Amino acid sequence: MLTTERHEWIMDLLRQKQTVKISELVEGTGASESTIRRDLTELEAINLLERIHGGATIRDRNIQELSVSDKSVKNEQEKLQIAAVAAGLVEEGEFIFLDAGTTTFRMIPFLAGKGTVVVTNGLTHVDTLIDHGITTYLTGGYVKGKTGALVGPQATGALSEYRFDRCFLGANGFHPEYGYTTPDPEEAAVKKLAASLSRRTYVVADHSKAGKVSFTKVLPLASAGLITDSLDAAMMEAVENETTVKVVTE
Amino acid sequence: MLTTERHEWIMDLLRQKQTVKISELVEGTGASESTIRRDLTELEAINLLERIHGGATIRDRNIQELSVSDKSVKNEQEKLQIAAVAAGLVEEGEFIFLDAGTTTFRMIPFLAGKGTVVVTNGLTHVDTLIDHGITTYLTGGYVKGKTGALVGPQATGALSEYRFDRCFLGANGFHPEYGYTTPDPEEAAVKKLAASLSRRTYVVADHSKAGKVSFTKVLPLASAGLITDSLDAAMMEAVENETTVKVVTE
DNA sequence: TCATAATCGTTCACAAACATTCAAAAACAG
């Protein structure tokens, strides 16, 4: 099947809102629910989005998250809230680093119109950044097939020429003792370097990453602001520092 | 196939509206549905549009500005042939630079399975390269919005760390006196540098670029192999050198 | 935990869009 006008419409809305409900699409397009479902199935098949219960969410190819069954519109909205809070920290005209990864990806729409200048190693971020009119620089480097992340000495070499106002990183786990961790050593190297080049560093990660430990250490917990949603008391205490931001999900 | 007045009319509407329905075209031109279908099939064959159920849509930004008269089925096939010949020069396991641009883009499928390692400054090339299983490095740099080319000191800086077996460049014109030229000075700088880092440099360009001169000079004519299709006698003589390759179209 | 409601995938019948064929009309060349 090939792209129809309706498909474009869906993708446009999705790029704007990150997450859409089926009811919105039915109302917006005037098509039936069956048709919308079919569209979503098709668009998912070509990796443009990911279906979730009640709707769909935009897919950037960095999907390492193994099928956590709790994917739903509500869950995605929480992640969006984290992204919005993170982007809200950025002030007019700042120069920031945006890590490859899904959560940082979701920050992009919230950065539009601020005159932000972005450096990223996330290939999949670029299209969306440009679409939102954001001045964008790419680190070079080896293209990691699946994820579209740029890594290796070329990436770190290019990165080291910059200095950032803020730096936003993703992580696969955070833990009181082991700090922020991520599976891939090469990506960890990029993250670590980016952090060292920034006045302020933030890690964006939802509560499901709390207490998890992944293969490679990126930073100690206290050395970056953590932007996340609800945490249990023990974890709260562990991460408490002046830069930590907690997103309250009502 | 001849380019009719109706074809121009269709493309004009398409450029305006991005997507058109067949019914609109029938009404607008006064031609029958069969005829419109035929037109769309023909225009699709030369890559000016993409057919979708119920109408047609413009494929991608690169091609939008081209007019009907610039293209034909024959022309399209010639370009593919040029790309095939260019890619055929690459030997097993070589390290090459692939310039941003449509003609170099067409080389990608022919490079698959050769163990080629590619460095490119063309953002739009990357997906296709990865899809064909080709090891890919990206120069970093400023992302030029519409074209997706990476340019600027970051791009040239990253590039200068490499050495290539072969380098394939696109050009907007070639001329006995003024050499290979291209409109954008920033892109020209990247091309020039890439050429200087390669054992062998080739320019891929079809005969419609012969005698044309664009804003910025990249290289003198004799300093790179030219891969093109039929040329008139005067031009033939001018470009004659040991690396020039002419694609013979039957 | 269970009951209820919302969301989901599947099937089916119908309509819209499609490629293909063929003959008439128009353009062209000698």
Added chain:
DNA sequence: CTGTTTTTGAATGTTTGTGAACGATTATGA
């Protein structure tokens, strides 16, 4: 003017997109 080629539009049967119906699955709140 005559024979040939090209373009066109109608008719054909086929494929594809669509919406409604139904039972299965998944969230949610008591």
